[in-house]
Amino acid sequence: MIIFNYESDFKLVNEEFYSKWITNAILNEGFEVGEINYIFCDDAYLHQLNVEFLAHDTLTDIISFDYSIGKLISGDVFISIERVKDNANDLNISFDLELPRVVIHGILHYCGYKDKTTSDAVMMRKKEEQYMFLLS
Template sequence: MISFNYETDFKLENEVHFSKWISSTIQEENCREGEIIYVFCSDDYLHKLNVDFLNHDTLTDIISFDYSVGKELHGEIYISVDRVKENASDFNVSFEDEIARVIIHGVLHYCGYKDKSDDEEKLMRSKEDYYLGIR
């Protein structure tokens, strides 16, 4: 089950469409959907999580806590709407495209994709682009 929660004034339009898109991505990656919770929040909210839980004193667009068991995906994905807006401007893309990229990025981590090395990041971007193209 995929759920969307809000710690900010932002509301995701067409939650049903996003939920179906995320579910189909999980299936295509040969994983099973468990409980995945998205929380949309502010920079301040996410920064506090970053400091408290990861010991990182930086701003970020996404933090995911992965509770998956094997191929059954479970977790919490926190997304800073403030950071997504700024990144959309910096990358010269629409807010809608950037929020979709971050949404799918989180679930791709649960599917096993990483982005620490250049090769891992290249594969992650390729997967993001693929799923963005079929949303």
């Protein structure tokens, strides 16, 4: 089950569409959907989590807490809408293009993809693009 929560004024336009898209990505990666909570928030909210739980005093667009067991994907995905907007602006792309990339990024981490090394980041980006292509 995928649940969308809001800690800011932002509201996802089509939750059902996103839920099906995320579910299909998880199934395509060979996993099952457990309980996944997306929490859309602002920079201050996500910064506090970053400091409190990860000891990182920086802004970020996404923090995900993975509760997956075996092939059952579960977790909490926190996304700063402010950061996604700023990143989209910095990348000279639309918010509507950047948001789904961040949304699927958290799921890809749960499926075992990493992004700390250059080669891992390249693979993560390829996977993001693969699932972004399915949106069009």
